[in-house]
Amino acid sequence: MRNVSKSFAGIEVLRxxxxxVAHGQTVSVLGPSGSGKSTLLRCINWLEEPDSGEILIAGxxxxxxxxGKTHMPDRELARMRARIGMVFQSFNLWPHLSxxxxxxxxxxxxxxxxxxxxxxxxxxxLEKVGIGEKRDxxxxxxxxxxxxxxxxxxxxxxxxxxxxxxxxxxxxxxxxVGEVLAAMRALAEEGMTMVVVTHExxxxxxxxxxxxxxxxxxxxxxxxxxxxxxxxQTARARQFLxxxx
Amino acid sequence: MNKWEILWNHREMILGGFKSTLVLFGVxxxxxxxLSSLIVLAIRTGRAPFGRVVRGVVDGMRMLxxxxxxxxxxxxxxxxxxxxxxxxxxxxxxxxxxAAYFAEILRGTWATLSTGQAEAARAHGFTTFMMYxxxxxxxxxxxxxxxxxxxxxxxxxxTAFLSIxxxxxxxxxxxxVQSQYFIPFEAFIVAIGLYWLTSMLIEALxxxxxxxxERKGLGYKLAAVRR
Numbered sequence: 072m073r074n075v076s077k078s079f080a081g082i083e084v085l086r087x088x089x090x091x092v093a094h095g096q097t098v099s100v101l102g103p104s105g106s107g108k109s110t111l112l113r114c115i116n117w118l119e120e121p122d123s124g125e126i127l128i129a130g131x132x133x134x135x136x137x138x139g140k141t142h143m144p145d146r147e148l149a150r151m152r153a154r155i156g157m158v159f160q161s162f163n164l165w166p167h168l169s170x171x172x173x174x175x176x177x178x179x180x181x182x183x184x185x186x187x188x189x190x191x192x193x194x195x196x197l198e199k200v201g202i203g204e205k206r207d208x209x210x211x212x213x214x215x216x217x218x219x220x221x222x223x224x225x226x227x228x229x230x231x232x233x234x235x236x237x238x239x240x241x242x243x244x245x246x247x248v249g250e251v252l253a254a255m256r257a258l259a260e261e262g263m264t265m266v267v268v269t270h271e272x273x274x275x276x277x278x279x280x281x282x283x284x285x286x287x288x289x290x291x292x293x294x295x296x297x298x299x300x301x302x303x304q305t306a307r308a309r310q311f312l313x314x315x316x
Numbered sequence: 317m318n319k320w321e322i323l324w325n326h327r328e329m330i331l332g333g334f335k336s337t338l339v340l341f342g343v344x345x346x347x348x349x350x351l352s353s354l355i356v357l358a359i360r361t362g363r364a365p366f367g368r369v370v371r372g373v374v375d376g377m378r379m380l381x382x383x384x385x386x387x388x389x390x391x392x393x394x395x396x397x398x399x400x401x402x403x404x405x406x407x408x409x410x411x412x413x414x415a416a417y418f419a420e421i422l423r424g425t426w427a428t429l430s431t432g433q434a435e436a437a438r439a440h441g442f443t444t445f446m447m448y449x450x451x452x453x454x455x456x457x458x459x460x461x462x463x464x465x466x467x468x469x470x471x472x473x474x475t476a477f478l479s480i481x482x483x484x485x486x487x488x489x490x491x492x493v494q495s496q497y498f499i500p501f502e503a504f505i506v507a508i509g510l511y512w513l514t515s516m517l518i519e520a521l522x523x524x525x526x527x528x529x530e531r532k533g534l535g536y537k538l539a540a541v542r543r
Contacts, residue, residue: 116439145443153441163432167455167532177440180450211533229440 075114075124077107084110086288087124092233097265099275099296102285103311108268109160111285112235115266116155117148128155129232153181156226156234160241162218164210170197170221171206174228182229189228196224200254216247223254233264240271272315276300284308319499323506326493333489334510340403340475340485341514344410345468351411352418356456357448359423377416383477385409390481406478414471421467425460426452458529465522469515476511486510 072090076083084107092098100108113119115126117134126133133151134143143151164173174193178184184192197203200220202213210218219239226234236255240248252274259265259278269275275282275296282299284292284307292299292308303309323330358370377385390405400408429452437447457464479488486507494503529535 118435118439149438149441149443149446152439155439157436157439159432159436161430161432163430163436165433165436165451165455166534167458176450177437177442180446181441209532225436225440235439 072111072115072126073124075111075121075126077110077114077119077121084288085114085121088285088288088290090283090290092264092266093280094232094264095262096280097259097263097267097278098281098283099279100266100268100283100285101270101272101275101311102291106286107288108285109237112237112266112268115235116152116157118157149181153177153229154232156229156231158219158222158226158234158236158239160238162210162215162222162242164218164221164225166210169207169209170202170213173210173221174225177225178228193224193228196227197221199227199257200224201250214247215243216250219243219251220254223251223258227258233266234258236265236267236269238268238270240269272300272312284311286311319497319502322497322499323493323502329493330486330489330506330510333484333486336484337472337475337486337510338514340406340410340478340483341472344407344414344475345471347407347411348414348471349418349464351415352422353448353453355415355419356422356426357445359419360426361444361448374416374419377413378420380413382409382413382474383480385413386477386481402478402482405481406475406483409478410471410474413474414467417467417470418464421460421463422453422456425456425463428459429455455534458525458532458534461522461525461529465518465525468518468522472514472518473511 072088075085075088075090077085088107088111090098090111100111102108110119114121115128115133117126120134125135125139128151131151132139134148135141136143142148165176168176171190171193174196175186175189178189178192179186194203194206197206200223202217202220202224205213205217205221210221213221222239223234239255240251243251248271252271255265255267256274256278267275267279277296279296282292282294282296283290284294284299284303284305286307291305292303294304299308300312303312355370355374359367359374361367362370386405386409389400389409390402393400393405433451433455434447437451442450475485476487478485479491482488490503490507494500526535
C-alpha cells in the first residue's frame with residue numbers, strides 16, 4: 072500500500088499511508104478510535120475507494136485498470152477480492168443461509184467449486200474453528216463468538232492469500248473473545264498472511280510479526296511487537312499504551 | 317330450469333374463463349416479479365441518471381388507476397398507431413403495473429437490510445449481480461413474503477378489469493351468463509368462489525414462505541419476540 076489517502080466529507084481519515092505486509096506475516100494495526108484503522112483495512116479490498124495512492128496485491132493493483140485511471144470492471148474487482156479474505160466486527164453472516172451454507176456459498180458461486188468438495192472443506196474448517204456441531208444452525212441462534220468463528224471459516228473457505236480482520240472481537244462479550252482469538256492464533260501459526268485491526272493488546276503482542284500504530288490517519292510507528300510495547304518511540308504511542316496497562 | 321342448473325350447463329364457458337384468468341394471473345405475476353427484481357437492481361445499483369429515471373417511472377405507474385392504464389393500452393394507443401390485441405394489452409398492463417408495486421415492496425425491504433451483508437458478499441468476491449441474486453433477493457422475498465403475497469392477490473383480482481377490454485376471463489364469462497339468463501347473484505357467487513379458491517392457494521404458498529423465514533430467524537413473529 073503506497074501513499075494512500077482518503078477523506079470523508081472533507082475530513083481526512085488517511086494521509087499518505089504506506090503499509091507493506093509480507094507473505095506469511097501477521098501485522099496488527101493499533102491506534103485510538105477514529106484514527107483510520109478500519110478505513111485503512113477497507114481500502115485494501117476496495118470496500119472504500121481511496122482518493123489517492125495505490126494498493127497492490129501480490130504485485131497487481133486493485134480497483135484501477137492498468138492505465139491507472141479508470142475503474143476496474145465489476146467482474147475483475149470481484150476476482151481480486153476473492154483472493155482477499157475479510158472478517159468483520161459485526162460478523163455480517165448471511166442470515167438466510169445456514170452455517171454450512173454461509174461457508175460454502177462463495178466457494179461454489181464465486182470460485183465455481185463442486186458442491187461436494189465445498190461441503191467437505193467447509194465441514195473441516197468448521198471443525199477447525201470448533202463449531203462443527205453447529206453445521207445446520209442458522210446464524211440468529213449463534214452466540215457472537217460462534218458467529219465470528221463462522222465468519223473466519225467463511226473467509227478461509229476461499230483459500231485467500233491474505234485475511235483482513237476488522238476488529239473481530241470488539242462486538243463480543245469478554246468471555247467469548249478468547250475462542251475467537253484462539254482460532255486466529257492458530258491461523259497465524261500456520262503461516263496465514265493476516266492484517267488485524269484490534270484493541271486486544273496481549274494478542275497483538277503475542278501473535279504479530281509487526282505492529283503498525285496509526286493516529287489521525289498517519290502511520291506513527293512501525294515496530295516489532297516487543298519493541299513497540301516495551302520501548303515505544305513516540306509520545307503518542309506511549310500515551311496510547313498507558314491506557315492499556 | 318333451476319338457476320344453478322343454468323350455470324352448470326354453462327360450466328365450460330365459466331371454467332374456460334377461469335382458465336384464462338389463471339393464465340393471465342400466473343404469467344403476469346411471475347413476469348412482474350422478475351421485472352421488478354431487475355427494476356430494484358437498477359434503482360439501487362444503476363448509474364446516477366438511470367436509477368433515478370427508473371424510480372420515477374415506477375412512481376408514476378403506481379399513481380395510475382389500473383383500469384385507466386388498461387384502457388390507455390388497448391383503446392388509447394391505437395390513436396398513436398400502436399395496436400395490441402386484448403390479451404397482449406392485458407399482459408402488458410398486468411406485468412408492468414404490478415412490477416412497479418413489487419419493485420416498491422422490494423426496494424423498501426432492501427432499505428431495512430444491514431449494509432454489512434452486502435459488504436461481506438463483495439469482500440468474498442461476488443459481482444454485483446451475483447450478490448443480488450444469491451444474498452439480497454432471497455432475503456427480500458423471505459422478509460417481505462406477507463406483503464408480496466398481498467400484492468399477488470391484488471394482481472389476481474386486477475385480471476377482472478380486463479373483461480372491460482374484451483378479454484374473456486372469469487369475470488367476463490360470469491357476466492355473459494348472468495346477462496343472458498338474468499341470474500347475477502348466482503353467476504357472480506360462482507366467480508367469487510373461484511377467485512377465493514385461488515387466493516387461498518396463494519395464501520398457503522405465502523404461509524410456507526413465512527415458515528421458512530421464521531426457521532431462519534427472519535420472520536415477523538420471531539423478530540418481534542427477540543426485540
